[in-house]
Amino acid sequence: MTTAPDTSPSILIVDDMEENLVALEAVLGSLTPKVVRARSGEEALKAMLREEFAVVLIDVLMPGMNGFETAANIKGLDQTKDVPVILLTGASVDPNYAYRGYTVGAADFLIKPFDPWLLRTKVNVFLDLFRKNRQLAAQAEQLKRLLTSEEAPGGEGAPGPAAASTGAAAPTVAASTPAAEESPEPPASGTTAPHPDLPPTPGAPEPAEPPQPAAGDASRLAEVAGQLAEVELLLRDAEGPDKSRLADRIADLEQAVGRLMVSRGT
Numbered sequence: 190m191t192t193a194p195d196t197s198p199s200i201l202i203v204d205d206m207e208e209n210l211v212a213l214e215a216v217l218g219s220l221t222p223k224v225v226r227a228r229s230g231e232e233a234l235k236a237m238l239r240e241e242f243a244v245v246l247i248d249v250l251m252p253g254m255n256g257f258e259t260a261a262n263i264k265g266l267d268q269t270k271d272v273p274v275i276l277l278t279g280a281s282v283d284p285n286y287a288y289r290g291y292t293v294g295a296a297d298f299l300i301k302p303f304d305p306w307l308l309r310t311k312v313n314v315f316l317d318l319f320r321k322n323r324q325l326a327a328q329a330e331q332l333k334r335l336l337t338s339e340e341a342p343g344g345e346g347a348p349g350p351a352a353a354s355t356g357a358a359a360p361t362v363a364a365s366t367p368a369a370e371e372s373p374e375p376p377a378s379g380t381t382a383p384h385p386d387l388p389p390t391p392g393a394p395e396p397a398e399p400p401q402p403a404a405g406d407a408s409r410l411a412e413v414a415g416q417l418a419e420v421e422l423l424l425r426d427a428e429g430p431d432k433s434r435l436a437d438r439i440a441d442l443e444q445a446v447g448r449l450m451v452s453r454g455t
Contacts, residue, residue, distance in 0.1 A: 198243035198319045199223040200312065203233040203259065204277075205251045213246060216305045220313055230254030234262055237269045243319035244296075244312055249278035249286060257293050264294035273315045277301060325439060328416055332442060336449065417443045 198221055202213045210226050217224055225240070227233035231254055233247065245263065249256035260274045273296040278286055282300065290298040297311055417439050 197221050197223050198316050199225055199240060200316075201225050201227060201233060201236055201242045201245040203227045203230065203245065203251075203256075204248040205229060206248070209248060216308055217246075217312055220309060220316060230256070230259035230262070233259055234266075234269075237263065237272065238266075242272055244273045244275065244315035246275045246277060246312070249276055249282070249290070257289055260290070260295050261293040270294075273297075273318075275299060275311065277303070322435070324416075325435065329442060332446060336445075339449070417446065 200217055200221060200223065202210055202217070202224060204210050204213070205228055207228075210228075214224050214226070221243075225236055225242070227236050230247075230251060233245065236242075237245070247256040247259050251259075254262075256276050256278070260276060263269045263272060263274060274294065275297045276286075276290040276295045277299050279301050287298045296315070299308065299311075
């Protein structure tokens with residue numbers, strides 16, 4: 190018996206204090222079962238290179254590599270630069286800490302003690318965005334497979350089955366036409382010329398019918414278009430420049446699906 194892979198988004202919490210990690214895990218554990226701990230900035234970077242995270246929460250005041258340095262290193266790596274970072278710090282902090290946090294690329298900055306409901310709400314936004322990105326990637330891959338399957342059978346300019354059969358029959362007609370013009374013979378007595386409304390003579394080439402689009406492909410294209418429209422609406426209802434850019438990308442994919450459906454006659 191095979192088990193379906195776990196697709197729950199992961200959260201990374203980084204703090205040098207065990208009690209702070211326990212508190213964060215208790216607050217965020219209801220959002221996803223995959224909450225990973227790290228006791229230092231170095232340990233956090235190693236964890237992010239091993240696993241993909243939807244969001245990272247980092248305490249600012251840590252020995253060694255502090256929260257600002259950890260966030261800057263995360264944003265400096267191609268593999269992790271797109272992961273949202275939330276910085277956490279105590280109440281008695283420098284007023285410029287928030288500015289420093291946004292400067293190094295943090296998505297948000299919270300001061301302890303924070304409201305658990307507020308923290309869950311902020312983190313849940315990034316979890317939803319991670320899920321929608323995964324859904325968008327899966328739909329883009331599905332669309333790519335459909336486009337590939339459309340071009341695969343003969344490639345560009347390759348004749349379809351109907352065209353091939355028509356081309357094979359054409360030389361026979363062309364070869365017989367000159368002979369008929371050179372030595373016309375009257376119909377034998379007792380016979381009549383074929384009437385234009387009569388069925389064609391057995392063995393004569395039949396007119397080729399245009400290929401019809403497969404019903405399965407049409408339904409799959411319509412389903413992909415509907416899913417893309419749904420994700421686009423969800424993203425446009427949310428706030429933030431990242432979501433708007435994703436919505437624009439989805440709109441482009443919708444147009445590509447529409448053009449494919451028109452070209453296939455669906």
